[in-house]
Amino acid sequence: MPTIVVDGQTLTVPEGATVLQAIRQAGVHLPTLCYWEGLPPYGACRLCLVDVVSPKPDTIAACAYPAAEGMVIETQGPRATAVRKIVLEFLLARCPTWNVIRAMAAEAGVTETRFPASTKADELCVLCGLCVRICRDAVGAAAIGFIGRGPERQVGPPFHLQAEACIGCGACAAVCPTDAVKIEDVDGQRILHTWNTRVPLEPCPSCGQPYAPEPMAFLREHVEASQHLWGLCPACRRKAAAAQLEVIREATFHALR
Numbered sequence: 659m660p661t662i663v664v665d666g667q668t669l670t671v672p673e674g675a676t677v678l679q680a681i682r683q684a685g686v687h688l689p690t691l692c693y694w695e696g697l698p699p700y701g702a703c704r705l706c707l708v709d710v711v712s713p714k715p716d717t718i719a720a721c722a723y724p725a726a727e728g729m730v731i732e733t734q735g736p737r738a739t740a741v742r743k744i745v746l747e748f749l750l751a752r753c754p755t756w757n758v759i760r761a762m763a764a765e766a767g768v769t770e771t772r773f774p775a776s777t778k779a780d781e782l783c784v785l786c787g788l789c790v791r792i793c794r795d796a797v798g799a800a801a802i803g804f805i806g807r808g809p810e811r812q813v814g815p816p817f818h819l820q821a822e823a824c825i826g827c828g829a830c831a832a833v834c835p836t837d838a839v840k841i842e843d844v845d846g847q848r849i850l851h852t853w854n855t856r857v858p859l860e861p862c863p864s865c866g867q868p869y870a871p872e873p874m875a876f877l878r879e880h881v882e883a884s885q886h887l888w889g890l891c892p893a894c895r896r897k898a899a900a901a902q903l904e905v906i907r908e909a910t911f912h913a914l915r
């Protein structure tokens with residue numbers, strides 16, 4: 659297990675840990691936008707830049723760099739801090755109204771940007787790619803992707819039309835760090851506003867409330883252990899599980915008497 663130094667603090671980290679994981683283990687705050695524990699590192703946002711002081715001076719993206727024996731890391735080193743400030747200026751120009759970016763920038767001493775503001779005043783997407791990656795790498799649907807280049811780059815379904823591969827799971831919204839993905843369930847449909855996509859919802863057989871995206875029905879075959887609960891909405895599932903627990907509790911109580 660490698661021993662490294664983070665901001666003067668010596669610590670031993672698990673084999674295979676990244677520098678970012680070591681930094682978090684050390685309890686040091688470092689902003690990130692494109693990092694999500696369940697996905698391989700991507701290195702897109704460049705907010706996690708840190709300076710390597712030793713063994714070979716360098717500036718690296720901590721989320722994508724393996725922690726190695728003897729490394730000395732400075733999270734507030736001069737090179738990393740300077741680049742992070744420029745990245746935050748870019749983000750401020752792209753998402754001028756988003757409070758979290760403004761707070762991140764202010765924390766780094768950035769309150770203004772030299773770059774031209776986005777033409778879309780309410781832009782929230784920072785192009786971190788988390789929604790694209792979770793949909794492709796974890797869900798396996800690949801319903802959305804990057805479109806265009808440079809300032810025109812954005813995320814969406816092919817041709818901005820109904821994403822036929824979307825299963826309506828909502829993982830894209832769950833991982834988005836900026837709440838840029840808007841989803842709501844209305845009139846028996848899950849509407850993924852950001853992707854121009856609608857997915858029909860199946861009603862709960864117990865209460866009749868539409869709740870489960872139809873394309874996700876295949877999951878029932880894969881979750882055998884809870885087959886008896888699968889057709890139910892979360893509220894009815896909780897009730898059924900509680901009733902089942904009560905039956906087990908009663909049976910155990912009588913068996914012990």
Ligand code: FES
Pocket residue numbers: 689690691692693700701702703704705706707719720721722
């Ligand atoms: S968190 Fe490392 S580059 Fe985004």
